[in-house]
Amino acid sequence: MRQIDDDFRSLPLRRLADAALQRARELGAEHADFRLERIRAETLALHDARLEGALDADDLGLAVRVVKNGTWGFASGVELTPEAAVRVAEQAVRVAEVSAPINRERIELAPEPVYSDQEWVSAYEIDPFEVPQSEKVGLLADWSAALLKGADHVSARLLQVKEQKFYADSAGTSTLQQRVRLHPELNAVKIGESGFEDMSTLAPPVGRGYEYLTGTGWDWQNELAQLPELLAEKLAAPSVEAGAYDLVIDPTNLWLTIHESIGHATELDRALGYEAAYAGTSFATFDQLGELVYGSPPMNVTGDRTAVHGLATIGYDDEGVEAQSFDIVRDGILVGYQLDRRMALMKGLGRSNGCAFADSPGHMPMQRMANVSLQPAPGGPSTEELIAGVERGLYIVGDKSWSIDMQRYNFQFTGQRAYRIHHGRLAGQVKDFAYQATTTDFWGSMEAVGGPQTYLLGGAFNCGKGQPGQVAPVSHGCPAALFRGVRILNTVQEAGK
Amino acid sequence: MSLQGMVDKALELSRADDCIVIADHVSSANLRFAGNTLTTNGTMESTRITVISVAGRSSGVVSRSAVRPDQLEELVAAADRAAREAQPAEDAGDLIAGTEPSASWGEPLQPTDIDVFGRFTPALGEVFAAAERGGRRLYGFAEHTLTTTFVGSTRGLRLRHDQPTGRLEVNAKSADLKRSAWSGVATRDFADVDVAALDAQLAERLEWAKNRVELPAGRYETLLPPSAVADLMVYMYWSMGARDALDGRTVFSKPGGGTRVGERLAAIPVTLRSDPGEPGLACAPFTIAHASSRESSVFDNGLPLSPTDWLAEGTLAALRQTRHSARLSGLPVTPSIDNLVMEGPGDGRGLAEMIAATERGLLLTCLWYIRSVDPQTLLLTGLTRDGVYLVEDGHVVGEVNNFRFNESPVDLLGRLTEVGASEPTLPREWNDWFTRTRMPALRVPDFNMSTVSQAS
Incomplete structure (x- = not known):
C-alpha cells in the first residue's frame, strides 16, 4: 500500500483551507468548500522507435466554491498563501453576487455525513514518476522496434498521471487523496498497394502504476507478438458486405459503447437539461425512472467509484461524498442515475451517490461519470460459446471510431478488427466495417452476456463534458456479449467510393 | 517577480547548451446557463513556466504551474537533466535567433475577470425574461479568456503575445423541448455581443420548426x-x-x-x-x-x-x-x-x-x-x-x-x-x-x- 507523497502532504493544506472557509463564512456563504490539487502528467511519444515528444507538466492550485443566497460562486488561484486563499474566497463570493440576478433556482445540497481527516490512496505498486524517463523511453522503443519488423510505421505513447487532492468544507469534512493512472498505447501502420491499415494495442488505460508495463495486469509480450500478423491479415482482408449481422462484441470494444450509450445517458444533469447546449440531454428522462426498458433482461448495469484499478475510483468525491456502488439498469430496466449533491436533493433521491469531480483546481466540480459497468452472467458462456451460437455474424475487437447523438439515441462505432463468423466459427478478418444502431434497440437485441471469465475493465482518460470543458478518466467493465441483427455499414461505400 | 523576470532568471540558471523558456498566464471568466437561469460560473487564473533545455541534439522539457521564484532553479535543473539523459531529438535544429524584443515585452499583465460581463450579464437577464414570456428556454455558455505568453531563449528571443478569446453559445428550445435552435459568436471582448439579436434569430428558427x-x-x-x-x-x-x-x-x-x-x-x-x-x-x-x-x-x-x-x-x-x-x-x-x-x-x-x-x-x-x-x-x-x-x-x-x-x-x-x-x-x-x-x-x-x- 502506497502512501501520500510527503511533498504534497507538507503543503499548508489545512492552513489555507481554514483561511478560505473562514473568509467565505464571514462574507455570508451558506456553504463553502476548498480544494488544493496537484495533477502531474507526463507524456512520452515515440515515432518509429525514436522519441518524438516528451512533456512533464503539473497543474497546482487551489479553488473555493461557495453558495451565497442560493447562488453558486467559484474562483481559483495558484498562489499558496493564506492571503491568496482569502482573496480567492472573496472572488468566489463576488462571482456569486454578480451572478445572483440571473439565477432562478436556489442551490441546496443533499446532506452527507462529515468525514474528518480521511486519507485514501489508489491501488498501485510503482510510482511511474519514480522511474527514469530513459527507462520508459527505452521500453517503448524496444516494443516499437519489434513491431516495425512487420509494419511500416509505429507510434507509441505513454500517458502517466498522478492526482493529489485535499478537500475541506464548511461542514467539517476533510480528505486527502492520491491516485495514479497509466495509458500506454502502440499503433502500427502497414501500407499496401491500394491503401493502408493500422492497428492499435488493446491494453486499456488503468489505475495502476508502472508495474502495468512490466507484467502486472496485461500480457504485453503476447499482444505485441501477435499484432504484426493481425495487421497484415487486416490489410489483405475482404471489405465487409453491408447488412444486418449478429454481433459478438469483445469487452475491448463494448466498453466504449457502454460509455456513450449508457454512461452519459444516465447522468442526471444531462437528463435534467443542464448540459443541453453542449454535450446534450438524454433520451432516458427522469420521468421514466423505474419504467424505461433500456435493454433485454440479461442487462444489468452498475455505477461505482470503488472498483480496484478503476479510473473513476476514489475514496471521496469532490463534494466530500464517500465512494459508493449503485444500480443503474436492473434486468433491463432503468433504475438509477449518476448524481451530485445538488441534484440528489432536488429530485428527492436522498444522498448523492458520489459522482462529483473537477479535472483541475481551475474548474468547478460537476457530475461526472462513475465506473459504469455491464455485469457478467454468473456461470455464463465463454466468448467461444457465444460465437458458437451465431450462424452469420461478426466478432468485433478493440475500440476505434465512435460517435453518438446529443440525446444518446443514434450511434456508430468501428473497431480495431472484425472477424466474420460462419456457422459458429471465426472465418478470418473483414475490414471497412462500422456498426450503427439506436441505443434501446441495440441493448434490446442483446441475447446473452458472457461469464465472469470474459470480463474486462476498459476505459478512457479523456471523457469530455461541461463548459468550460473538463476531461475525466473513467473505466467500464463488461463481459463479451451477443447481439442479434445489428446494422453493419461498409465505410468505403459510405464514402461514396 | 514578474513573469518576464522569471523567464530571464530561468535562462540565466540553465547550464544546458541552449534554453527556451515559455511563461503563460491565463485568466478567464465564465457564465453557464440552462432553462433561463444561471447554472454555474467562475473565474480562473493560472501561470505556467515551461523550460526547454537543449543538450547537443537532445531536448528536455519540464513544465510547472504556480512556480515561485525560489523554485526556478530546481525546475531548470530538471529540464537540463532531462535534456542530458534524452535520446537525440529527431526534430533537432538551430534555434530561432532573437531580434528586437516585442514592444509590449515589459508591460504588466492585464488579466480578465468577471467584470468583463459587466454589460452582458444584465442583457442576458433581460433576454431570459423575454424568452420566458415567449415560451422559450435558453441554454448556453459565455466565456472570456486572456492568455499572455512570453517566449525567451538563450539565442535572444524576447517575444510576447496577448490573446483574448471570447465565445457565446445560445441554444433555444421550445417549452416542450421538442424544437431546438442554436447560434454562437466569437468575440474578443464581449463589447460587440448583442445577445438580444441572437435570441431574436433563435425565436424565428423555433417558429420555422413548428x-x-x-x-x-x-x-x-x-x-x-x-x-x-x-x-x-x-x-x-x-x-x-x-x-x-x-x-x-x-x-x-x-x-x-x-x-x-x-x-x-x-x-x-x-x-x-x-x-x-x-x-x-x-x-x-x-x-x-x-x-x-x-x-x-x-x-x-x-x-x-x-x-x-x-x-x-x-x-x-x-x-x-x-x-x-x-x-x-x-x-x-x-x-x-x-x-x-x-x-x-x-x-x-x-x-x-x-x-x-x-x-x-x-x-x-x-x-x-x-x-x-x-x-x-x-x-x-x-x-x-x-x-x-x-x-x-x-x-x-x-x-x-x-x-x-x-x-x-x-x-x-x-x-x-x-x-x-x-x-x-x-x-x-x-x-x-x-x-x-x-x-x-x-x-x-x-x-x-x-x-x-x-x-x-
Missing part, C-alpha cells in the same frame, strides 16, 4: 451554413499534417510516396488560408511550442508566421509542418496558425440568398460529434443538430428530423456547386479549441445522410 417534416436517410442537396463548414474545415486542417502525409497514412498522402500538394481537390477554386494578422481574427504571429509532436517542434519556438494558403484556387498548396518535416518533404516551412479562413472566387451570396435560390434542399444549423471513420478518405461521421430545415421553392417550409452523416470534407470539396460569402463564425463542435474562423456557406448537391437520428 411545421415538422419527417424525411428518410439518403443523399440530399444541402446548404451547410458557415458554422458547419467551419467544423468540417477545422477537422480537415487538423488532419493536414505533413509528417503523417509523408508516412503514407492520410488522405493527403500520394500513393507510392510523397504528398498530394499541388493536386486539385476542389471543383470550385476555393481558398483555405491562415494569417496571424487577419482582421478580427488576429492570433500569435510566431510559433509557440511547449512540446514537440507530429506537427510542432520546440526548436521552432519564435519562428515568425506568415500568411499561408492551404488550398489555393482549389489546389492543395501546403500542409502543416515544422522546419524538420519541411526538410523531409522538400516543401516550404508552413507551421500551424491559430485561425482559418475559407473564401470562394468573387463575391458569394449570403445564406438568405442561397436559400432563396434553392428549389428543394436541406438547410443545416450545425454539426456535432464529428469523428474520423476512415483516415484513407478522411471519412467523418457526425450528427446534424439544433435545426435541419426543408427548403422548397426558395422558402423554409418546416423542420426535418436530425440525421447521422458520413462524409469526407476532402471529397465534399470536389462536389461543391456553390460557395457563399464568407463571414466570421463560431465552429459548434470545436470551439473549445478553435474559435477564430471566417467561412462561407456551401451548397452540396448530394450530402450523405446515412441514417435518421431521433434526437431533437
Whole structure:
C-alpha cells in the first residue's frame, strides 16, 4: 500500500483551507468548500522507435466554491498563501453576487455525513514518476522496434498521471487523496498497394502504476507478438458486405459503447437539461425512472467509484461524498442515475451517490461519470460459446471510431478488427466495417452476456463534458456479449467510393 | 517577480547548451446557463513556466504551474537533466535567433475577470425574461479568456503575445423541448455581443420548426451554413499534417510516396488560408511550442508566421509542418496558425440568398460529434443538430428530423456547386479549441445522410 507523497502532504493544506472557509463564512456563504490539487502528467511519444515528444507538466492550485443566497460562486488561484486563499474566497463570493440576478433556482445540497481527516490512496505498486524517463523511453522503443519488423510505421505513447487532492468544507469534512493512472498505447501502420491499415494495442488505460508495463495486469509480450500478423491479415482482408449481422462484441470494444450509450445517458444533469447546449440531454428522462426498458433482461448495469484499478475510483468525491456502488439498469430496466449533491436533493433521491469531480483546481466540480459497468452472467458462456451460437455474424475487437447523438439515441462505432463468423466459427478478418444502431434497440437485441471469465475493465482518460470543458478518466467493465441483427455499414461505400 | 523576470532568471540558471523558456498566464471568466437561469460560473487564473533545455541534439522539457521564484532553479535543473539523459531529438535544429524584443515585452499583465460581463450579464437577464414570456428556454455558455505568453531563449528571443478569446453559445428550445435552435459568436471582448439579436434569430428558427417534416436517410442537396463548414474545415486542417502525409497514412498522402500538394481537390477554386494578422481574427504571429509532436517542434519556438494558403484556387498548396518535416518533404516551412479562413472566387451570396435560390434542399444549423471513420478518405461521421430545415421553392417550409452523416470534407470539396460569402463564425463542435474562423456557406448537391437520428 502506497502512501501520500510527503511533498504534497507538507503543503499548508489545512492552513489555507481554514483561511478560505473562514473568509467565505464571514462574507455570508451558506456553504463553502476548498480544494488544493496537484495533477502531474507526463507524456512520452515515440515515432518509429525514436522519441518524438516528451512533456512533464503539473497543474497546482487551489479553488473555493461557495453558495451565497442560493447562488453558486467559484474562483481559483495558484498562489499558496493564506492571503491568496482569502482573496480567492472573496472572488468566489463576488462571482456569486454578480451572478445572483440571473439565477432562478436556489442551490441546496443533499446532506452527507462529515468525514474528518480521511486519507485514501489508489491501488498501485510503482510510482511511474519514480522511474527514469530513459527507462520508459527505452521500453517503448524496444516494443516499437519489434513491431516495425512487420509494419511500416509505429507510434507509441505513454500517458502517466498522478492526482493529489485535499478537500475541506464548511461542514467539517476533510480528505486527502492520491491516485495514479497509466495509458500506454502502440499503433502500427502497414501500407499496401491500394491503401493502408493500422492497428492499435488493446491494453486499456488503468489505475495502476508502472508495474502495468512490466507484467502486472496485461500480457504485453503476447499482444505485441501477435499484432504484426493481425495487421497484415487486416490489410489483405475482404471489405465487409453491408447488412444486418449478429454481433459478438469483445469487452475491448463494448466498453466504449457502454460509455456513450449508457454512461452519459444516465447522468442526471444531462437528463435534467443542464448540459443541453453542449454535450446534450438524454433520451432516458427522469420521468421514466423505474419504467424505461433500456435493454433485454440479461442487462444489468452498475455505477461505482470503488472498483480496484478503476479510473473513476476514489475514496471521496469532490463534494466530500464517500465512494459508493449503485444500480443503474436492473434486468433491463432503468433504475438509477449518476448524481451530485445538488441534484440528489432536488429530485428527492436522498444522498448523492458520489459522482462529483473537477479535472483541475481551475474548474468547478460537476457530475461526472462513475465506473459504469455491464455485469457478467454468473456461470455464463465463454466468448467461444457465444460465437458458437451465431450462424452469420461478426466478432468485433478493440475500440476505434465512435460517435453518438446529443440525446444518446443514434450511434456508430468501428473497431480495431472484425472477424466474420460462419456457422459458429471465426472465418478470418473483414475490414471497412462500422456498426450503427439506436441505443434501446441495440441493448434490446442483446441475447446473452458472457461469464465472469470474459470480463474486462476498459476505459478512457479523456471523457469530455461541461463548459468550460473538463476531461475525466473513467473505466467500464463488461463481459463479451451477443447481439442479434445489428446494422453493419461498409465505410468505403459510405464514402461514396 | 514578474513573469518576464522569471523567464530571464530561468535562462540565466540553465547550464544546458541552449534554453527556451515559455511563461503563460491565463485568466478567464465564465457564465453557464440552462432553462433561463444561471447554472454555474467562475473565474480562473493560472501561470505556467515551461523550460526547454537543449543538450547537443537532445531536448528536455519540464513544465510547472504556480512556480515561485525560489523554485526556478530546481525546475531548470530538471529540464537540463532531462535534456542530458534524452535520446537525440529527431526534430533537432538551430534555434530561432532573437531580434528586437516585442514592444509590449515589459508591460504588466492585464488579466480578465468577471467584470468583463459587466454589460452582458444584465442583457442576458433581460433576454431570459423575454424568452420566458415567449415560451422559450435558453441554454448556453459565455466565456472570456486572456492568455499572455512570453517566449525567451538563450539565442535572444524576447517575444510576447496577448490573446483574448471570447465565445457565446445560445441554444433555444421550445417549452416542450421538442424544437431546438442554436447560434454562437466569437468575440474578443464581449463589447460587440448583442445577445438580444441572437435570441431574436433563435425565436424565428423555433417558429420555422413548428411545421415538422419527417424525411428518410439518403443523399440530399444541402446548404451547410458557415458554422458547419467551419467544423468540417477545422477537422480537415487538423488532419493536414505533413509528417503523417509523408508516412503514407492520410488522405493527403500520394500513393507510392510523397504528398498530394499541388493536386486539385476542389471543383470550385476555393481558398483555405491562415494569417496571424487577419482582421478580427488576429492570433500569435510566431510559433509557440511547449512540446514537440507530429506537427510542432520546440526548436521552432519564435519562428515568425506568415500568411499561408492551404488550398489555393482549389489546389492543395501546403500542409502543416515544422522546419524538420519541411526538410523531409522538400516543401516550404508552413507551421500551424491559430485561425482559418475559407473564401470562394468573387463575391458569394449570403445564406438568405442561397436559400432563396434553392428549389428543394436541406438547410443545416450545425454539426456535432464529428469523428474520423476512415483516415484513407478522411471519412467523418457526425450528427446534424439544433435545426435541419426543408427548403422548397426558395422558402423554409418546416423542420426535418436530425440525421447521422458520413462524409469526407476532402471529397465534399470536389462536389461543391456553390460557395457563399464568407463571414466570421463560431465552429459548434470545436470551439473549445478553435474559435477564430471566417467561412462561407456551401451548397452540396448530394450530402450523405446515412441514417435518421431521433434526437431533437
